[in-house]
Amino acid sequence: MAKMKGGEVIAEYLVKQKVPFVFGICGHGNVGILDALHAVRDKIKLISPRHEQCAGHMADAYFRVKHQPVATLTSTGPGSANMVMSLATALSDSSAFLAITANVPTSQANRGPFQELYAHNQSDFAQVLRPVVKRSFQPSRVDMLPLALRQGFDTMVTGRPGPVNLDIPYNVFQEEDDVELPALSHVHGGHRPSASDNDIKIALDLLSQAKRPVFFIGHGTTLAEAGPEISELQQKLGIPVITSPNGMGCVPADDPLTLGFIGRNGAYPANQAGRFSDLVICIGTRFDDRSSSSWHPGYSWNFPSTKLLQVDIDPAELGRNYPPTLGIIADAKVFAAQLIAALPKRREITREGFGAWREEVANWTAEWEAFIRPNFSAVTTPIRPEYVVGALLDVLPDDVILSLDSGVHHNWFMQFWKPKRTQSMLNSWGYSSMGFGVCGVLGAQLAAPDRPCVAVVGDGGFMMAPYVVATAVEYDLPCVWIVWNNFAWGAIRDLQYGLFEGREFGTAFYKGNQGPGGDRYNPDFAAWARACGADGVTVTRSEDLRGAVETAIKNRRPCVIDLHVDSEVRPPSTGTWELPPIPYKEPVFGKPHRTT
Structure with a gap:
């Protein structure tokens, strides 16, 4: 056994588990572990995006591509609270990462120090995360860390994978004790129950x-x-x-x-x-x-x-x-x-x-092919959604990793995309989190540095996390964002058209808040990319799409393609979906067939 600081125990165990990355943002609550990570910086790289939610989505996407968990690091209070969305996304889709959150020092627990949650229990942040993680551990002493770390890694990857929280009072990062790193359990990949x-x-x-x-x-x-x-x-x-x-x-x-x-x-x-x-x-x-x-x-x-x-x-x-x-x-x-x-x-x-x-x-x-195929070659301005999917099927390499955000564009890709490899179509399915596709492409690129990684995201989703372009430039990640720009929260606008007789309210973007009939508004996404030091191009004509995507892939630089897509074309429903108590709609193509 050796005398080690808590931060050193964590860093050394991450090295032992061959964790290559920690995604996170510094704060007063986790500054005590940064020095320990500095000491192992040749083995673990700290990637610092501009928002904690992004760190979680990156870790989630990394696991989906590699099936190996990495860690996130956030500070006390708001920094860790920003992880709720990405942890819920990972839990809903059975994806695993270790979320290390900092908490108030044990000597100040239940006294209401800076950023403590104490209304029901001291240092109560772990209860915030309880519904969105597979398990939360809260070691309050250095000698509790080895068991919590080993159990945390085992829990993440045993059976149905899921994220795990390690909530640590920030004094524990710097306090010392005689500890021994736990042995690896080797449960990952070995726990495979069979049928009788x-x-x-x-x-x-x-x-x-x-x-x-x-x-x-x-x-x-x-x-x-x-x-x-x-x-x-x-x-x-x-x-x-x-x-x-x-x-x-x-x-x-x-x-x-x-x-x-x-x-x-x-x-x-x-x-x-x-x-x-x-x-x-x-x-x-x-x-x-x-x-x-x-x-x-x-x-x-x-x-x-x-x-x-x-x-x-x-x-x-x-x-x-x-x-x-x-x-x-x-x-x-x-x-x-x-x-x-x-x-x-x-x-x-x-x-x-x-x-x-x-x-x-x-x-x-x-x-089905006779019904849908003509629209895949229809040259229009703005561009038809089917044409976009077809063009990307043509020009994106077979080894592309597609990171999809939540939105109407996702409906089109669910219906028509044909991925050539497993783990190459990343979706926020169970929780449908806007921002997952925007941020997740960074984690996918780190998991597969030699493969092209392309995010297809809505204009609404992209505006929730536009800082990702700056992170890509900072860390030299050649990710491509194709912004499906229909000047609206398109999926919900389509619901208004389908279920509320076309009464559009609060779902489209208008200059000066003019409302329907006014001038549509969005920022210049391509200019935003160039301001970050990335490439940026706007595509409004069908004929220009393939060339723009091919160039972006070839250049191996961060790039944003602002793609203007026809907002009046909606995915053809072939089943139904109900938002009770609103009556559900019949399929546009096909009809139900009940058997008894």
Whole structure:
């Protein structure tokens, strides 16, 4: 054992865990650990964005790309309070990072010192974070740090990943004690529960009885890195695969059996396959309201007449919205491998047996393509959303990492984007946080420095975190932001048009607050980029988009492309979505099919 300061214990353990980055902002509450991080600066780099929420989104995105957690560092009070959004985002999407927050010194606890929360309990900030982290630890002495650090890292990555908070009184950073760094547990990647032999048998029984089965996969499949196994099952059995946004890229996007997303803004073939399937094999994803058409029968799914085989590493997700015919607590990769291994013994389950089902799916795909494809080549000013998605599919490299923010642009990419690799389409899905895509691209670029990283973000979302451009310039990160500029909070404006007879209020940006019919207003985003030292270009014509994106990727410099997109074109709904008690709308393309 050696006498170490608390800050040294933390820094050395981060080194031991091979954490390459700490994302955070200095403050009086964490200045005591900065010296310890200075001592290990050759092993851990401190990246300081201009806002704490950005630090959290960067750490979240880093984990989504690398599946290895990093740490954030924030000071007492407001600095740590700014982490709530990014922690909620990570928890909702099963992403992990260690949020180190500072608190008031133990000698002043419950006396109301600067930035203490004490109305209900002394040094009570950990209770602020309780709903948005997997676990919060509050070591109040140096000798408590080794156990808290080891348990914190284990908790983050065991089972369903999630963020963990380490809340530390700032005197502990500088106080000393005789401590020993804990040994590594090696739980990450090793904790992979499997299905029982009997469960595998029942699963295959269900599959042998099915005529129209589908896979439905999500972020649990991505996190388990189960893409190769699911792709093998897709090919061996000839079964269509429906994906959540965070499951996209796990199976080949250009395979005719990869149907994409389901729900209101899903693809028509995905909703049709969900409606007409007789067995859904759900692996590592949730039936939330957007992927189930708000649970209305016949719009996306038809449970309970459709049988459900649900596999998840988190037992709390089994049966949350639909009672499964068979629920299995298992890792997605292990379960898929078990199915592959057991298939040779079940010769009645063949690819040929689902041939008629594949023909139905192919017909739906052809109908959908005939409906949507003409708009992908429509040259207009302002630019049609489909043209934007199509142009980016053409010019962005196969290894691009796309960081998407919340907004109407996200609906278009859920419906039409075809990622070539897993972990290459980053979404704030569960919490839908504006700012995630804007900030997350920085973390993605640090996780994959040799890959192009492009954020497609709304004008509203970009204005919530425009400082990211300065951070990219400061740290020489060649990120590209494509600002989907429709001069509005477009997703909510579309809801007003669809649900409130077009009464637009509080959702569009007008100069002088003139209101509908006035001059639309936004800052000059390209000029903002140039003011930061980045490249900036404004694109208003369809013909200029491909060249602008190609140049930005080639230059390997931070760049903002201010892209003017037609705000009057809305994603074609193929399912539905309800905001109770407002009546929900019928699909624009396709119609519900209820089974009994």
